[in-house]
Amino acid sequence: MSGGRGALAVTALGVCSPGGVGVTALWEALATGRAHHPPITEFDVEGATLGAAGRVPGHSGAQDTWRALDLAESAVREALDGVDDTGRERTALVLGTTDPGLVPAEPGRLAGDLAAACAERTGLGGEAITVANASASGAAAIAVARDLVASGDAPAAVVGGADAVTDMAFLGLNSLRTLGPEGCRPFSTRRRGIGLSEGAAVLRLEPYAPHDADAAEPLAVLAGCGLTNATGHLAAPGADGIEQAVRLALADAGLGPEDVDLVNTHGPGTRRGDTAEVTALRAVFGARLPSIPVNSVKGVLWHLQGGAGAVEALACVLSLTHRAVTPTWGAEPVDPFCADLDLVLDDGPRPVPELRTALSVSCGLGGMNTALVLRRP
Numbered sequence: 001m002s003g004g005r006g007a008l009a010v011t012a013l014g015v016c017s018p019g020g021v022g023v024t025a026l027w028e029a030l031a032t033g034r035a036h037h038p039p040i041t042e043f044d045v046e047g048a049t050l051g052a053a054g055r056v057p058g059h060s061g062a063q064d065t066w067r068a069l070d071l072a073e074s075a076v077r078e079a080l081d082g083v084d085d086t087g088r089e090r091t092a093l094v095l096g097t098t099d100p101g102l103v104p105a106e107p108g109r110l111a112g113d114l115a116a117a118c119a120e121r122t123g124l125g126g127e128a129i130t131v132a133n134a135s136a137s138g139a140a141a142i143a144v145a146r147d148l149v150a151s152g153d154a155p156a157a158v159v160g161g162a163d164a165v166t167d168m169a170f171l172g173l174n175s176l177r178t179l180g181p182e183g184c185r186p187f188s189t190r191r192r193g194i195g196l197s198e199g200a201a202v203l204r205l206e207p208y209a210p211h212d213a214d215a216a217e218p219l220a221v222l223a224g225c226g227l228t229n230a231t232g233h234l235a236a237p238g239a240d241g242i243e244q245a246v247r248l249a250l251a252d253a254g255l256g257p258e259d260v261d262l263v264n265t266h267g268p269g270t271r272r273g274d275t276a277e278v279t280a281l282r283a284v285f286g287a288r289l290p291s292i293p294v295n296s297v298k299g300v301l302w303h304l305q306g307g308a309g310a311v312e313a314l315a316c317v318l319s320l321t322h323r324a325v326t327p328t329w330g331a332e333p334v335d336p337f338c339a340d341l342d343l344v345l346d347d348g349p350r351p352v353p354e355l356r357t358a359l360s361v362s363c364g365l366g367g368m369n370t371a372l373v374l375r376r377p
Contacts, residue, residue, distance in 0.1 A: 006150050007253075009208040009218035010374070013314050014078030014160075016071055017199035018054035018301050022078060026311070027318050031349050033329035035300050037183065037195065043167040049179040053165040054197025054302040067164035067198065068097060071307075072118045075200035079158050080122060083204075092126035092154035093119045094145040095202075096137030096161035097306035099169065114162065126154050132306070134364025135266070137161050139309025139372055142203065143225035149205050160202030160310035169305065170196055178270070184303060185330040186267035186296035187274050187338040194268050195302035201311035210377070217377050220317040223357075224253025224373035229366075237273050241369045242280035246361065249371035250284075255357065257285045260292060260373075262325055262358040264316050267296025268303060269330070277361065278338055290340045293352065299330030309362030309370060316358035316374045324349035 015022065018036045019029025029035050036057040045051045056071065072095055080088065095115040115128040127148065133140040138161025145159035163169075173179055173196065183195025205222060209215045226248025230241025250256060263285075265277055282289055297315050304311050319325055327350075328343040344350055360372045 007208045008146055008149055008205045008222045010203050010220040010222055010317055011206050011218050012079045012081070012204035013219065013317060014075035015201040015311060015314055016056045016059055016074045017201065017304060017311055018056065018197050020057055021059055021074065023318070026314070027322065029300055030297055030315060030326040033300050033327065037302065040170070045170070048171070048174045049181055049193065050183065050195060052195070053170065054195060054199070056199055068162050069114060069117050071164065071198060071200040072114065072162035073121050075160060075162065075202045076118055076122045076158055079202045079204045085123065088123045089125040090155050091124050092128070092145065092148050092157040093124045094129045094131060094141045094148070094157060094159040096131040096133065096141035096310065097163050098132065098134055098137055124158065133368045134366060135303070135305060136309055136362040136364035136368040136370045137306035138201065138311070139313060139360065139362035139370035140227060140368070142222070142310065142313055142372060143227055143370060145205055146222055146225055149207060156204065156206045158202050158204050160200065161307040162200035163198060163305035163307050165196055165198045180269060184269035184298040186269045186299050186328055187331045187335055187341065187343055188269070189333050189335050191269040191271065193270060197302040197304045199301070199304045199307045199311060201307055201314045203314060203317070220320050221375045221377055222372065223375045224249045224255070226252060226371045228369045230369065237276040237363050238367060239276040239279035239283070241367050242277055242361065242363060243283045245369040245371040246280065246284050246359065249359065249373050253373040255373060257288065259357050260359050261352065261355045262316065262319060263292055263294045264312050264358060264360045265294060265296045266361050266363040267298050267328065269298060273363065274335070275337060277363065278341065290342060292342065293325045293344050293350065294341045295325060295328045295344050297326070299328055312362065313360045313372050313374065316360045320355060320358055320374060320376045322349065323353050323355050324351050325355070
């Protein structure tokens with residue numbers, strides 16, 4: 001699926017993650033490889049493969065099922081800074097999450113209505129939509145919001161994803177042997193699984209008017225989206241579905257593989273996941289792939305679940321604005337299967353003055369794949 005309805009301006013960002021609260025803190029974390037992964041204390045993890053999780057440092061809020069809503073509110077408020085009540089009145093809110101049941105029911109509201117609850121807290125009066133597409137939820141939500149704004153159904157949208165670390169998610173993944181003792185080690189021979197994190201990330205999307213001299217220049221342009229549901233196995237990712245999502249996103253943006261300057265991968269640090277994603281990228285980019293910087297932010301932040309695709313799209317926007325690519329922390333020693341990739345194994349962000357187009361890939365259980373194309377204005 002691809003929208004094919006035109007580009008949108010990314011005019012503001014909001015985020016809270018294990019790297020800290022706010023956009024500046026996120027860039028610093030991705031640049032230095034430092035984030036917050038304390039031991040889990042609110043539920044019993046004895047015998048689990050991993051005893052820690054990524055947490056938002058210094059973020060006050062309930063350590064219970066309302067946590068995802070608190071995190072979403074924090075990110076949305078940052079993205080709405082400077083927007084008055086009139087501007088908020090018709091702005092839509094689309095939020096991805098892996099478990100829409102995280103928000104308890106209140107009188108007059110269905111359990112799991114994360115977007116509606118967050119819109120009420122932040123004064124957004126437009127349509128409120130919650131998207132649950134596994135780990136691709138945040139990225140899929142961005143595609144949904146793009147269609148809302150591009151079609152004229154909403155004048156603007158705040159969109160992204162949020163999730164909390166719960167006993168159900170953590171212990172469920174542990175029972176599936178999905179957690180790794182060192183957290184996420186994308187593309188590394190030392191990878192053994194993922195580390196789970198909490199957090200939220202959102203982008204504000206508005207119509208793009210490149211020829212309007214009075215319009216402020218956006219941070220970036222959301223140029224294309226591609227979504228596939230290529231279910232071959234409930235848990236194992238498939239290269240074909242990822243490849244198709246990337247091709248759809250590029251076609252939607254009116255671009256070809258030769259136009260991409262950065263690939264931000266899903267990069268969870270699982271053998272099957274990394275292998276499927278690299279196989280798909282080789283099919284799309286061919287002999288050019290080794291010359292394109294390829295990174296994953298999960299080596300720093302670990303896996304933000306439904307917020308992962310959103311925070312990774314936001315990281316692409318920051319790379320475009322800084323004209324630099326952050327390293328894939330934790331990738332060394334690199335798996336020989338991935339040895340031809342430029343994983344940006346630098347000690348900090350690599351300046352790329354010509355960086356113009358970034359591709360962000362997100363994958364979820366059950367074959368949910370999303371690719372987003374972001375460009376400099």
